[in-house]
Amino acid sequence: MRKIVVGTRQSALALTQTGQVVDHLRELCRKHGIACEFELRKIVTKGDRILDVTLSKVGGKGLFVKEIEQALLDGEIDLAVHSMKDMPWELPEGLVIGAVPLREDPRDCLITRGAAGIDELPPGAKVGTSSLRRSCQLQHHRPDLRIESMRGNIDSRLKKLESEGFDAILLAAAGLRRIGWEDRISAYLPPEVCLPAVGQGALCVECRGGDDFVLELLKHYSDAPTTLAVAAERSFLGRLNGGCQVPIGAYATIAGKGANATITLTGMVGSPDGERMLKETMIGTDPIKLGQELADVLIAQGAADILAKVRG
Structure with missing residues (x-):
């Protein structure tokens, strides 16, 4: 054995x-x-x-x-x-x-102290996240929010929501769902507002x-569809020479099966302050080629310059 x-x-x-x-x-x-x-x-x-x-x-x-x-x-x-x-x-x-x-829910989610969603948070609300990807998209959507760093595991972050005066925190929905804490989720953030991290979920x-x-x-x-989607997202990440510490997001969905499968891939690169946001969507059948081509489109729009400034 x-x-x-x-x-x-x-x-x-x-x-x-x-x-x-x-x-x-x-x-x-x-x-x-x-x-x-x-x-x-x-x-x-x-x-x-x-x-x-x-x-x-x-x-x-x-x-x-x-x-x-x-x-x-x-x-x-x-x-x-x-x-x-x-x-x-x-x-x-x-x-x-x-x-x-098989992939879990790829979306980010909001845990609040009462607000029903991102648009219901009061002006100047204090929101916790350690992710540049999340903070740049959140500030792009709501420039008035105060984004402050928050590290730690899920349990410690939930405690900080109460103890450190945060109005809300951002987490990956998949983690909360896997450990059975889905009831703590106040609202899911649609990819149109906050594109997930590469491979999230x-x-x-x-x-x-x-x-x-x-x-x-x-x-x-x-799982074949998950493998295909993740391959496209990771190809996009690889072309940008990115990691989980830079403001890059990508999310792929699959239609059809086997040789007839088509991939819809959306990719994002943004400045940490949310003022500049590059986002495009492309459709293809080869995940590696699709990810690289989408990254090239954003590079042509200035993505490499944004990432170079983030890396210092």
């Missing part, structure tokens, strides 16, 4: 979603007669250790995955479960994305490229 060690961050959300993945994999093992057992290994990442600085100032890519990827390369774990939005475009040599399961199951046993198991777990 093959023992598969699964690496994960140690937050409540990470452990919950990793546990859900392992439950599905156990069921697939039973269904396909694959003999294996699973063990969870908690790993602390740089992004988990540094909580008093905004992500954009910490710098670097893969803040929430590098240590886990190193454990994969060292053979300490056999697969890892990540939030896809934390994944850099380039993977270390020897590692591959083995599966992209999707999970990434990463493994070694030469581990045929694990790859064979994971091929039963991928």
Whole structure:
């Protein structure tokens, strides 16, 4: 019997979603007669250790995955479960994305202290988020809002909403839904107002490229439309040389199946203050080509200059 060690961050959300993945994999093992057992290994990442600085100032890519990827390369774990939005475009040599399961709700959401939505917040309301992508789009939609940095896990952010005088905070809906806290959501932000992060709502199951046993198991777990959508979004991110610390958003939807599938991809690059917002939509069938072409359209409009200023 093959023992598969699964690496994960140690937050409540990470452990919950990793546990859900392992439950599905156990069921697939039973269904396909694959003999294996699973063990969870908690790993602390740089992004988990540094909580008093905004992500954009910490710098670097893969803040929430590098240590886990190193454990994969060292053979300490056999697969890892990540939030896809934390994944850099380039993977270390020897590692591959083995599966992209069915996507959860990709939208951002608002948790407020009474307001029914973004347009109902009072003038000058204090809103918490550590994401430049969220803050730039929110300020573009509501320039009067006061956006202040807020780091930490979901539980600590919800507590700060009450204890630090915030009128609202922004979180990914997928995380709240996965841990069963959907009832805390005051309003969902439509992509027209706040385009999600690349891969938001999707999970990434990463493994070694030469581990045929694990790859064979994971091929039963991928969701084809989610894989296609995420590939287009990540291609857009890669062309812009972006990461989760810059104001880039992308969201792809899929119509049709198999060879007849078409991809509608919307991409965004904005200045942190929300004054400049570049956003376009394109339709295609090849996710890599589509993502690159959409990025090129925004680069021609000045996206590279915006990102260069953000990176300093």
